[in-house]
Amino acid sequence: MKQIKGGGITRFKAHLAGVKGQVEKCKKVPADIQHQIQKSIEEMKSKKRKVEEEYEDGNPCDEVTDLLHTQLIEAPHTSTSQKGKGRIGNYFMPRTTSGAQPILKSVIQSKEVIEKCDLAISKWMIDVSVSFDATNSAYYQPLMDNLCSMGLGYKGPNYYRVRGHLLNKWVEDVKKLVNDYRSIWKRTGCTLMADGWTDRSRRTLINFLVYCPKASAFIKSVDASHASKTADLLFKLFKEIVLYVGPENIVHIVTDNTANYVAAGRLLEREFPHIYWSPCAAHCINLMFQDIGKIPEVTDTVSHAANITKYLYNHCHPLYLMRQFTHGKEILRPAPTRFVTNFIALHWPKRMHLELL
Structure with missing residues (x-):
């Protein structure tokens, strides 16, 4: 093993960094260490040039030189504790290829x-x-x-902080996001949509949403359980939302197809002549199937299908045999207010029969 005596920290760093023309390059130093020492030397030279420029008209004191040497010696060891942005990354070799040596963190x-x-x-x-x-x-x-x-020691927010302060912060952020959409509403126009439904507590709720090419935004939910949903009441509710969104931004309103919503839509068209009202297409189709379901032949067929479904799900062995033939698939049982599902349930045995064939 070749020994090098004397030279100090500067020659030792040049030996590890492989600086040509000064000392012999170390053949056993890892690539990461070599790259780190090279960046340290470059940083030292940059600081030295900066100091010389600042004191080019005077005589720098010896403390400046001592400071530079101190920073040079401690830089590789103290850089990890620096809070300056991007400093730590400069001391590690870039990894851009899939076959490159893994960084220290991944090891x-x-x-x-x-x-x-x-x-x-x-x-x-x-x-x-x-x-x-x-x-x-x-x-x-x-x-x-x-x-x-x-890092270590962080404690997550508790129940009260999540449901209180943090929830309120996100609500404010959502409000700001909706307000940002106003510029889009003004530029392209938007559609105001109303969706009436009943929750598990039997409350009558009306959700108001605004659609634009950017996205759909939820505006407000109104509890209308305290009063009958007459055309006048619905008109007042819609007018309040129209004024909030901006009458000049709305070009279209979509509601359910029931008589009170139709009357409210006509009143809105009269109040705001540039706004066009139309019924919800999905609700129209649902009502069409409801009327078709009132035909005696259809009513009898749906009744027989419901009886078969009840029998199968009330007897273990027939239910087991059914699942054997359907490969685990279940019969679609209609929901109370979804008239279309009656016809989906009736179509299911025919589709399954074709699959089995």
Whole structure:
């Protein structure tokens, strides 16, 4: 082994960095260390030039030189604690190819550590019944990135902070997002949509949404349980939303096809002549199937299908045999207010018969 005596820290760094013309290049130094020392020397030279420019009209004191040497010696060791943006990345070789040597962070994160972290996340999801589809959320990986940046000792927000302060913050952000859509509403026009429904508490609710080429935005939900949904009441509710969105921005209004909504739509057209009202196409089709379902022949057929469905699901062995022939598929049972599902249920045995053939 060749020994080099004397020379100090500067020659030693040049030896490790492989600086030509000064000392012999070290043949055993790792590539990462060599790159780190080279960046340290370049930074030292840059600082030295800057100091010389600042003191070119005077005599720099010896403390400046001592400071430069101190920073040169400590730079590789203290750079990890610097808070300056981007400093730590300069001391590691860039990794752009698939066959490149892994960076230091990836080496430290062993498979066992990653497995332990994955198990902790999955255990929490299973314990609180979080859907596994949550991992497909666009906010999933940003969450992990932010958690990693916090380091050890970070405590997650508690129940009261999530439902209070943090929830209010996101509500304000959503309001700002909706307000940003106003420029699009003004430029392209928009459609105001109303969707009436009844929740599990039997409350009559009306959701108001605005559609534009950018996106659909939820505006407001009104509890109309306290009063009868007359045409005048609906007209007042719609007029309030129209004024909030801006009458000059709305070109189209879509509502249900019931008589009170139709009357309210006509009143809106009279109040705002440039706005065009039309019924919901899906609701129209649903009402058409409701009327078709009142035909005696159809009523009898739906009644027989309902009796067969009840028999199968009330007897274990026939249900088992049915699932054997349907390969585990279930019969579509109609919901109380979805008239179209009656016809889907009637179409199901025919489709399954063709599949079995």
